[in-house]
Amino acid sequence: MDKSSLPQYFVGSRYFHARTRRPVTLRYIGPLPPSLSPLDPSSQVxxxxxxxxxxxxxxxxxxxxxxVFCTREEGSGAFLKFAGRPLEEGKNLVQSIEERYGPIVPNDAGQSPHIADNVHANGKGLILGSSKGSIIVETPNNWANAQKRLGNLEKLRIMGFEDEGITALGGDENLKDIMITRLRGVEWLNLSRNLLKGWGEVAEIAECFEGLQTLTLSHSRFEALSNNLPDDTRQRLGALNKITQLHLSDCSTSMNEVVLLIPFIPNLRVLHLEANRTISNLSLDEEEYQVLDRWKTLKELRLGGCQINQWDEVADILKHLSGLESLDLSFTPLSHVPPSSAINYENIRSFSLLGSCLLRWEYIDHISQNFPRLTSLRFSLSSGAISSITADGAQNSFSLITSSPDLQRALVISKFPNLITFNSTTITPSERRDAELFYINYVKSHTSEHPSERGNWGRYVELCKVHGRDDTSTEKKPEAGLKGKMISLNVYKYPTDPSPSTLALLPSSSIKLLKHKVSRLIRASATTTLHLWTVINEEGRMEKVIDIAQEREGHDWTVGWWFENGDSVLVEES
Structure with a gap:
């Protein structure tokens, strides 16, 4: 085999698989099995x-x-026979810019505008080079003006080159100076799904965008930085110091590699690390934690989709990120949150836990204890968690997180005293009051046989005091027979009604049955719509709380959910 005719490849560089166009990193060139002796010219590479x-x-x-070589992720390696051209190189950023926007160096007056390497303009239209002049695409009359507007690089604020196979900046120093001048207005650059192999190449590109604030590099693979970088490399990486938002989702990186990058991104406020399957361990050594201690600017950390399953490791990271305000752990396998330690993370105001594997309400209480000043929460159960709850619900449903959106929202709101939004929906003062009163009755009704357990429910005792309810009350021993199981309700036609009527129902009675009995009691017409309100007494006045006659999804609501023996219900007709 004539080795001189083969393309030149470099270990560590990134390419496209020639047949599938899948991005790959070259890890090894040589015989199989590897040999220490000189390569036989006739052997297969x-x-x-x-x-x-x-x-x-x-x-x-x-x-x-x-x-033969090591991979970042298990099972991601393969061997290709070095015959023909099994890997294809990408292109540089200069080529991508000029293909899309025209020449970086403006054309002299009278010259035909450059479209792309294989596309040329003439008086009739665009000639596709690959067609050898046989295909001419007609252009509109204002084509030249459109090209001029498109090529106005100075007005661009966002540039995106996702999945274009970019490997480097390209161009010479003179062209680089022109790019710095013309692209100073760009604030957001998207280089996702490209073939950049290291942070040196990224920094060289960043040098050309002096106004750059947001850099998106998701779905990339970079060589890890080392502790002992050459001075010229450190100086080049200084071009990243103006970045305030960095996207490194699905980059097969680790927290240790992120720590090595921190000195070069001192102004970063938002870091996206979602879907990094290699981030399963957040533990760092003492020197790395000291780097985090000095990183005061970071406000938002997004780790959704990473393989994090230990809350203790999350807590250790939070101890050293004193400026952090927002944390995202959505779609992680985290299944347990222990009670809060002596340290509370009062700086955390926003927390996301969508697709959660948490099954028990006590873990939500522990999150509330860890983040006492939380104002925004996004939470949902994963499909696996819902299946587990459904399977176990008949045995221990009270302690398991409900999959009912309405019930889940009411209980979550009650557990977080400073919450302003839940799942992106604002919590009004009236909704909070309704939820907290419902929470008191919910806990009370489900712990009737073990009243001492009520204090284990987050904020139960506190809310009883806030709303003037007796948190130590125990149920009286019921009378024998069906009558002893019934509860009595006082039915008021209006807030100042001096003589309420009385109804007796089983706690398991449906709200539909309650409406029917109330309708007969007050002799309402068949066309009348009834509103049945739970009430509280505020300074001797009866105030409406929740209209239980409204349709609610996701749960079999009963009279016992809303009322205890002796409670009042206010009727409104419309």
């Missing part, structure tokens, strides 16, 4: 690659029990 998507891999760099 193999390329060891790592796919960005592990599902396309065949192994983890192992051949006949020999570790």
């Amino acid at each position: 193999w390329l060891g690659i790592e796919y960005d998507d592990p599902s396309f891999g065949k192994h983890s760099g192992v051949y006949q029990n020999i570790q």
